[in-house]
Amino acid sequence: xxxxxxxxxxxxxxxxxxxxxxxxxxxxxxxxxxxxxxxxxxxxxxxxxxxxxxxxxxxxxxxxxxxxxxxxxxxxxxxxxxxxxxxxxxxxxxxxxxxxxxxxxxxxxxxxxxxxxxxxxxxxxxxxxxxxxxxxxxxxxxxxxxxxxxxxxxxxxxxxxxxxxxxxxxxxxxxxxxxxxxxxxxxxxxxxxxxxxxxxxxxxxxxxxxxxxxxxxxxxxxxxxxxxxxxxxxxxxxxxxxxxxxxxxxxxxxxxxxxxxxxxxxxxxxxxxxxxxxxxxxxxxxxxxxxxxxxxxxxxxxxxxxxxxxxxxxxxxxxxxxxxxxxxxxxxxxxxxxxxxxxxxxxxxxxxxxxxxxxxxxxxxxxxxxxxxx
Amino acid sequence: xxxxxxxxxxxxxxxxxxxxxxxxxxxxxxxxxxxxxxxxxxxxxxxxxxxxxxxxxxxxxxxxxxxxxxxxxxxxxxxxxxxxxxxxxxxxxxxxxxxxxxxxxxxxxxxxxxxxxxxxxxxxxxxxxxxxxxxxxxxxxxxxxxxxxxxxxxxxxxxxxxxxxxxxxxxxxxxxxxxxxxxxxxxxxxxxxxxxxxxxxxxxxxxxxxxxxxxxxxxxxxxxxxxxxxxxxxxxxxxxxxxxxxxxxxxxxxxxxxxxxxxxxxxxxxxxxxxxxxxxxxxxxxxxxxxxxxxxxxxxxxxxxxxxxxxxxxxxxxxxxxxxxxxxxxxxxxxxxxxxxxxxxxxxxxxxxxxxxxxxxxxxxxxxxxxxxx
Numbered sequence: 001x002x003x004x005x006x007x008x009x010x011x012x013x014x015x016x017x018x019x020x021x022x023x024x025x026x027x028x029x030x031x032x033x034x035x036x037x038x039x040x041x042x043x044x045x046x047x048x049x050x051x052x053x054x055x056x057x058x059x060x061x062x063x064x065x066x067x068x069x070x071x072x073x074x075x076x077x078x079x080x081x082x083x084x085x086x087x088x089x090x091x092x093x094x095x096x097x098x099x100x101x102x103x104x105x106x107x108x109x110x111x112x113x114x115x116x117x118x119x120x121x122x123x124x125x126x127x128x129x130x131x132x133x134x135x136x137x138x139x140x141x142x143x144x145x146x147x148x149x150x151x152x153x154x155x156x157x158x159x160x161x162x163x164x165x166x167x168x169x170x171x172x173x174x175x176x177x178x179x180x181x182x183x184x185x186x187x188x189x190x191x192x193x194x195x196x197x198x199x200x201x202x203x204x205x206x207x208x209x210x211x212x213x214x215x216x217x218x219x220x221x222x223x224x225x226x227x228x229x230x231x232x233x234x235x236x237x238x239x240x241x242x243x244x245x246x247x248x249x250x251x252x253x254x255x256x257x258x259x260x261x262x263x264x265x266x267x268x269x270x271x272x273x274x275x276x277x278x279x280x281x282x283x284x285x286x287x288x289x290x291x292x293x294x295x296x297x298x299x300x301x302x303x304x305x306x307x308x309x310x311x312x313x314x315x316x317x318x319x320x321x322x323x324x325x326x327x328x329x330x331x332x333x334x335x336x337x338x339x340x341x342x343x344x345x346x347x348x349x350x351x352x353x354x355x356x357x358x359x360x361x362x363x364x365x366x367x368x369x370x371x372x373x374x
Numbered sequence: 375x376x377x378x379x380x381x382x383x384x385x386x387x388x389x390x391x392x393x394x395x396x397x398x399x400x401x402x403x404x405x406x407x408x409x410x411x412x413x414x415x416x417x418x419x420x421x422x423x424x425x426x427x428x429x430x431x432x433x434x435x436x437x438x439x440x441x442x443x444x445x446x447x448x449x450x451x452x453x454x455x456x457x458x459x460x461x462x463x464x465x466x467x468x469x470x471x472x473x474x475x476x477x478x479x480x481x482x483x484x485x486x487x488x489x490x491x492x493x494x495x496x497x498x499x500x501x502x503x504x505x506x507x508x509x510x511x512x513x514x515x516x517x518x519x520x521x522x523x524x525x526x527x528x529x530x531x532x533x534x535x536x537x538x539x540x541x542x543x544x545x546x547x548x549x550x551x552x553x554x555x556x557x558x559x560x561x562x563x564x565x566x567x568x569x570x571x572x573x574x575x576x577x578x579x580x581x582x583x584x585x586x587x588x589x590x591x592x593x594x595x596x597x598x599x600x601x602x603x604x605x606x607x608x609x610x611x612x613x614x615x616x617x618x619x620x621x622x623x624x625x626x627x628x629x630x631x632x633x634x635x636x637x638x639x640x641x642x643x644x645x646x647x648x649x650x651x652x653x654x655x656x657x658x659x660x661x662x663x664x665x666x667x668x669x670x671x672x673x674x675x676x677x678x679x680x681x682x683x684x685x686x687x688x689x690x691x692x693x694x695x696x697x698x699x700x701x702x703x704x705x706x707x708x709x710x711x712x713x714x715x716x717x718x719x720x721x722x723x724x725x726x727x728x729x730x731x732x733x734x735x736x737x738x739x740x741x742x743x744x745x746x747x748x
Contacts, residue, residue, distance in 0.1 A: 025467060056468030058440035059433040063473070066432035093399060094430030096603070096624065098472020099437070229470070229629035250470065255603035259633075 002078040002118075003041035009064035009106070010035045011057050013362035014328065021144030023170030023201035025053050028141060030362055031323045032057030035352065036064055036106040040077045044118045046347060048109025050102040050274040051301070051323065063103035067091055072107065078118075080111040084280040088253075101252035101275050108278025109304070109348060116347035123304070123349060124342040127283070127311030134309040136302070136333075136340035137193060139166030140322040147183060154184055163338025164193030164220065164317065169210065170201025178213040185217035193317075195246070197223035204233045211241035221246040221268050228256075234264035244268065248285075249299035252276055257285050261292040270319070272299040273308070279348075286312050301325075302333055302340065303350050310342040328357050376452040376492075377415035383438035383480070384409045385431050387736035388702065395518030397544030397575035399427055402515060404736050405697045406431030409726065410438055410480040414451045418492045420721060422483025424476040424648040425675070425697065437477035441465055446481065452492075454485040458654040462627075475626035475649050482652025483678070483722060490721035497678070497723060498716040501657070501685030508683040510676070510707075510714035511567060513540030514696040521557060528558055537712025538567030538594065538691065543584065544575025552587040559591035567691075569620070571597035578607045585615035595620040595642050602630075608638035618642065622659075623673035626650055631659050635666040644693070646673040647682070653722075660686050675699075676707055676714065677724050684716040702731045 012033040020028040032052040039045045050060060071090050075083060087107065091100045116123055124132070138157035142150055150167060157165045167184055169177040185194060196219050202210055207225035214222065221244045226233045228250035238245050248270035251257050254277075260266060269289050273282040282298075282305075289296040290313070297316040298305035303325055305318045318340060326332040330351040334341040343349030386407040394402040406426040413419045424434060445464050449457060461481065465474045490497055498506070512531035516524055524541060531539045541558055543551040559568060570593050576584055581599035588596065595618045600607045602624035612619050622644035625631050628651075634640060643663050647656040656672075656679075663670040664687070671690040672679035677699055679692045692714060700706040704725040708715040717723030 024463065026464075053467050055441045055465050056437065056474070058436040059468070059473055059477075062432040062436040063430065067429045089398065090400075091429050093427050093624070094433070094473055094476060096471060096626075098470060098474050099433055099468055100430070100472050102468060103433075227629070229627070229633075250467070252470075253603070255601070259603075 001041075001076045002044070004038060004072045004075050004077040005041050006039040007064070007069040007072055007107075008037045009061055009069065011061040011363065012357050012360070013057070014324070014357070014360050015362055017324065019144070020141035020322065022141050022168050023143055023199040025199065028053050030054055033328075033357070034060045034064070034102070034106055036110045038072070038077060038107070038110040038114060040114055042118070044114045046110040046112065046114030046117060047350075047352065048106040048111070048113060048278060049350075050106045052102070056099055056102065059099045060102045060106070063091070063099055064106065067100075068103055068107055077111055077114060080108065080115060081280055083111065084108055084277060097252040097256070101277060105274050105276065105278040105281065108280050109273065112279040113347040120346045122342070122344050122346060123279070123307035124311035124344070127308050128313065129311055130313045131310045133339040133341040134306060135163045135315065135317045135338060136306070136320050136335050137164030137166055137195065137317050138162040138320045139195065139197065141168065143168035143170060147180060150180060151183060151187055154187055158188060158192070161336045161338065162320065164195060166195035166197055166223070166319070168199065169196045169214070170198045174206070174210055174213055177210065181214050181217045181219075193220040194218070195220050195223060198225050200224045200227045202226055204230070204236050207237045208240045211237060211243040215241070215243065220244065223247060223270070224250070231259050231263035234260075234266065238265040246270055246297065248272070248297075249275070254281070254284055254288075257288055261288055261294065266294050268295045268297050268316070270297045270299040272301060273304060274301050279308070282308055290314070303329060303331070304348055306333065306340045307342040307349055328353055328360070375415070375450045376418070378412060378446045378449050378451040379415050380413040381438070381443040381446055381481075382411045382413075383435055383443065385435040385737065386731050386734070387431070388698070388731070388734055389736055391698065393518070394515035394696065396515050396542050397517055397573040399573065402427050404428055407702075407731070408434045408438070408476070408480055410484045412446070412451060412481070412484040412488060414488055416492070418488045420484040420486065420488030420491060421724075421726065422480040422485070422487060422652060423724075424480040426476070430473055430476065433473045434476045434480070437465070437473055438480065442477055442481055451485055451488060454482065454489060455654055457485065458482055458651060471626040471630070475651060479648050479650065479652040479655065482654050483647065486653040487721040494720045496716070496718050496720060497653070497681035498685035498718070501682050502687065503685055504687045505684045507713040507715040508680060509537045509689065509691045509712060510680070510694050510709050511538030511540055511569065511691050512536040512694045513569070513571065515542065517542035517544060521554060524554060525557060525561055528561055532562060532566070535710045535712065536694065538569060540569035540571055540597070540693070542573065543570045543588070544572045548580070548584055548587055551584065555588050555591045555593075567594045568592070569594050569597060572599050574598050574601045576600055578604075578610050581611045582614045585611060585617040589615070589617065594618065597621060597644070598624070605633050605637035608634075608640065612639040620644055620671065622646070622671075623649070628655070628658055628662075631662055635662055635668065640668050642669045642671050642690070644671045644673040646675060647678060648675050653682070656682055664688070677703060677705070678722055680707065680714045681716040681723055702727055702734070
C-alpha cells in the first residue's frame, strides 16, 4: 500500500495585470490559487491545485485542511479513483458541488501527479496518448474593454498563435454586443474559429435574440447564453436558432453533467478539472461526452487540460485563459499554428515556481503555509 | 438605510450523547454549529446559524469571514431579499450549492432575526401567521441501533408527545429493514403516522423492492430512497409503487427544487433553512410547493422551522431531529399532543445560551471567536 503521509494545502492571491470584468462576476483584481501537495509512503509526491476568480479560496483551503486532509492521511494514495468516490461520500452533506468540488479536485490532481511520477508517465500518455497536441483558442475576461482594447486583445491572440478566439458578450445593449462580434469577425477574416461567451447574461428569449444577432459572424459556439442550471432552456435556444451551444465550467458533479447531456442539446462540453473533480472527474465526463457525441473541450487551466484534450480521442479545443498562470510555472504553454503541445514530463507536467508565487502572493503571509498534517 | 456594521461568525463543535450512524454519512460524534451575528446601524441585531453532521464547518466559517462578511459590511441590512440574491451572485462561481449555501443561510437567518426585532414581530407572524402550532414528528439517526434500542427510542418519541415517528432504513439486508419497520408499526399501533428514511442507500430497482417491503406498515412517506440528484429516478419509484416520496434536505438552490418539482413526483418536500438559503430560500421553496401541490415539511432545525410551518398555510410536518440543540437555546421546543408550538418572541425565537455553548465546544478555543469585521 502506498500510504498518504502528508497533505499540504496552501492559498495564494495572485495579482492580475488589470481589472477584468465579465457579465456576471464583477471585477477581478486577482485570482486565487489553492495548491495541495501530497507525499506518499514510497517517497512519491504530487501537487494538485484549483483556482477561483477571487472568492472562496479560504473556504477551499479550510475544506482541504479540516475535512479532506484528516480523511486522507493513512489511506492508499494509489487508489486514486477509490479515494475520489470516498471523498465525495465523506463530504456529501456539505458537498455535491460548490467549494468541496474545488477542494476534491485539488486532491485528485495531486494524486494523479504522484501516479505519473511513480509510473514515469505523462498525463497525456495516461489519458490515452491519442495525440501530442490539440487545438487551442484564446479568450479573455474582456467585457469591460472598449472596442479598441478588444480588437488589440484579439490581435494579441492571433499573434500568439491561437487557433481561434473568444470574446465575452452580455453588455446591456445587444446591438453593442453584435457590433463587437461583427468587428472581431472583420478583424480576423472569414476562416478563423470564433466563439462568444455570455456568462449567462441572458434569459431564454433574449439568448435566442442574441444568437440570431451573432449568427452572421458564424460563431463556432455560443457559450453559457443562460444560467447553467436551466438544461431545458439550453435545448430551447438550440432548437430555436440552430446555434451550437457550449457549457460546462459551472457543472461540478457528474449528475449535473448527466442532466446536461440528457437534456441541454449541447454541441460542446467544457469541463474544468479544477472544479469538476480533478482528472478523475474530467475523465468520467469525457467518457460521457463520447457516448453522447458531444465534442469534449475544456475551461481554463490550459497548462493541465492540454494533456487531457491531446491525450484523449477527439478534436476538441482547450481554452487558453487570461489568468497569468504561466508566470508561476516552469513550463509556459507551448502554442503554435493554432495548437498547443502537451508536456512529456511524468505527472501532470505542471510544476510551480514556489518562490515566484510567494513573491506575488497578495496575502503576504496572512495565510501562513502551515503543514496540515492532522 | 439600515447599514450592516458588524458580522460576527463563530464555529462550535457540539458533542452528541452517543455515536449516531445512518446509511451514508458514517459515524456522527458531534455536530457543527456555525453562528452568524449581524449588527445594524440602527442598533438592531440578529443571529442566524447553520449546522452540519461534522464536516464542512471550518469551510463555512471561512466563507462567512472572508467572502460574505466583506461583501455585506456597509450594505442595507433591511433589504433582506435583495442581499440574498446579491450574495448568490457574489459567490456564484464557487457557489450554487454546497458550503456557500450553508453560509448564505446563516446570514439570511440573522437578517430575518434582526428584521423581526425591528418590527417586534415573530417569525411565525412574518411567515403569515396561519396557525400557532404545527404537526411534529420525531426521528433519529438510528440505523446503528439494535432492535431493542430502536424500539426504546421510538417509545421515547411517543412519550415526548410526537405526532409521528421516523426511523432510518438502508441496512445491508432488506429483510432486516422490513422487520424493523414492521416491529415499529406493531409497537406504535395502526394509527400513528410513521415515516422511513433511507438517506439514498438504494438504487431505483432496490428502492422499488424496499417500498414494496415497507408497504404493509403504511409509511406516511419514504424519504430519500435514492440519490437526491436523480429526479427521474424518484418518479420511477413513485410510479412503480404508489409510495408517497419525500426529499429536500439535500437541495440547496432553487433551481434544484425546480427540477424536483417538475420531475420527481414528490408528495412531500423537506427544505432545510440551514442549507437552502435561510428563511428567504425556504419561503421561495414554500411558494413553489404550494403551486405544485406538494406538502411543505422541513428537515432538522425544528426550533426555527416550527415558526415557518406553523405560520405558512398547509398542514405539513416539522422533523424533530436528534441533535441536542435544545440544550443550547433558551427555549426548548414545546411539543404536546403531536404538535409543536411556535414561539411568540420577536425575531426567529431562537436564542442561544452562549455560555453553555462555549462550555460544550469540542474545539475548545482552537477556533477563537475573533470578530470578522473586515
